[in-house]
Amino acid sequence: xxxxxxxxxxxxxxxxxxxxxxxxxxxxxxxxxxxxxxxxxxxxxxxxxxxxxxxxxxxxxxxxxxxxxxxxxxxxxxxxxxxxxxxxxxxxxxxxxxxxxxxxxxxxxxxxxxxxxxxxxxxxxxxxxxxxxxxxxx
Amino acid sequence: xxxxxxxxxxxxxxxxxxxxxxxxxxxxxxxxxxxxxxxxxxxxxxxxxxxxxxxxxxxxxxxxxxxxxxxxxxxxxxxxxxxxxxxxxxxxxxxxxxxxxxxxxxxxxxxxxxxxxxxxxxxxxxxxxxxxxxxxxxxxx
Numbered sequence: 001x002x003x004x005x006x007x008x009x010x011x012x013x014x015x016x017x018x019x020x021x022x023x024x025x026x027x028x029x030x031x032x033x034x035x036x037x038x039x040x041x042x043x044x045x046x047x048x049x050x051x052x053x054x055x056x057x058x059x060x061x062x063x064x065x066x067x068x069x070x071x072x073x074x075x076x077x078x079x080x081x082x083x084x085x086x087x088x089x090x091x092x093x094x095x096x097x098x099x100x101x102x103x104x105x106x107x108x109x110x111x112x113x114x115x116x117x118x119x120x121x122x123x124x125x126x127x128x129x130x131x132x133x134x135x136x137x138x
Numbered sequence: 139x140x141x142x143x144x145x146x147x148x149x150x151x152x153x154x155x156x157x158x159x160x161x162x163x164x165x166x167x168x169x170x171x172x173x174x175x176x177x178x179x180x181x182x183x184x185x186x187x188x189x190x191x192x193x194x195x196x197x198x199x200x201x202x203x204x205x206x207x208x209x210x211x212x213x214x215x216x217x218x219x220x221x222x223x224x225x226x227x228x229x230x231x232x233x234x235x236x237x238x239x240x241x242x243x244x245x246x247x248x249x250x251x252x253x254x255x256x257x258x259x260x261x262x263x264x265x266x267x268x269x270x271x272x273x274x275x276x277x278x279x
Contacts, residue, residue: 001243001270003236008265049269054240057156058167059232064266065169 004118005061006049009071011080014041015096018085039083044098045123046075046105050115062114074108098124102132141256142198143186146208148217151178152233155222176220181238182261183212185246188272189253199252211245235260239268
């Protein structure tokens with residue numbers, strides 16, 4: 001049996017799906033109402049899953065007292081109440097689809113030292129969710 | 139292969155304290171969870187069984203049978219109990235979400251005779267859960 005722990009975090013942000021590599025018509029056709037020039041927003045839920053041995057002294061894979069402030073600092077402070085396209089440098093050149101947001105959050109969390117980040121799962125709305133578990137080792 | 143999941147809920151008290159640690163260390167490591175008077179949660183347990191449906195019944199296992207196993211092994215043991223004091227399987231362990239989920243896995247695994255225990259997911263709150271998964275399925279999930 002293997003064990004993992006998942007913590008759920010929340011942030012609210014706006015974004016606009018628009019690619020400068022595409023024409024106006026193509027942007028409208030591909031992204032539809034998500035291409036609206038003023039942007040729109042979501043309440044995002046982010047699930048961060050960690051794995052590793054359970055420390056017998058603490059009963060924990062990693063202390064939430066370490067994980068929570070790490071995620072807060074690396075992700076929530078940078079994303080919450082922000083316009084992702086402008087306020088998060090990585091999305092100035094990358095379309096902030098939730099696929100890309102998932103990958104960016106995973107990247108920001110990989111430096112967590114107390115456990116391995118196994119998965120980042122984002123619910124953009126209650127109907128859409130996205131998961132990233134890193135690239136398979138080659 | 140089909141996976142079926144049954145959900146049950148139980149409410150229990152716990153606190154985190156390691157007798158090997160000093161009072162200061164317990165406070166530093168476990169924070170507000172270290173209050174030895176305890177605190178409580180409404181736990182939600184999701185148990186997933188994997189298997190092939192029986193050709194005669196169309197079922198992997200009878201959900202009534204699973205419900206009875208969960209009632210007997212988990213709810214009767216843990217519902218409205220203090221996990222530090224009243225659950226012998228947790229004696230000597232810190233009753234974290236990880237450890238409680240692992241104890242539940244070990245209680246259920248020998249009782250599942252139709253299909254195999256695939257995943258135990260224990261929610262301590264809606265923002266925190268632990269998953270135990272069968273070793274060989276770990277990489278597929």
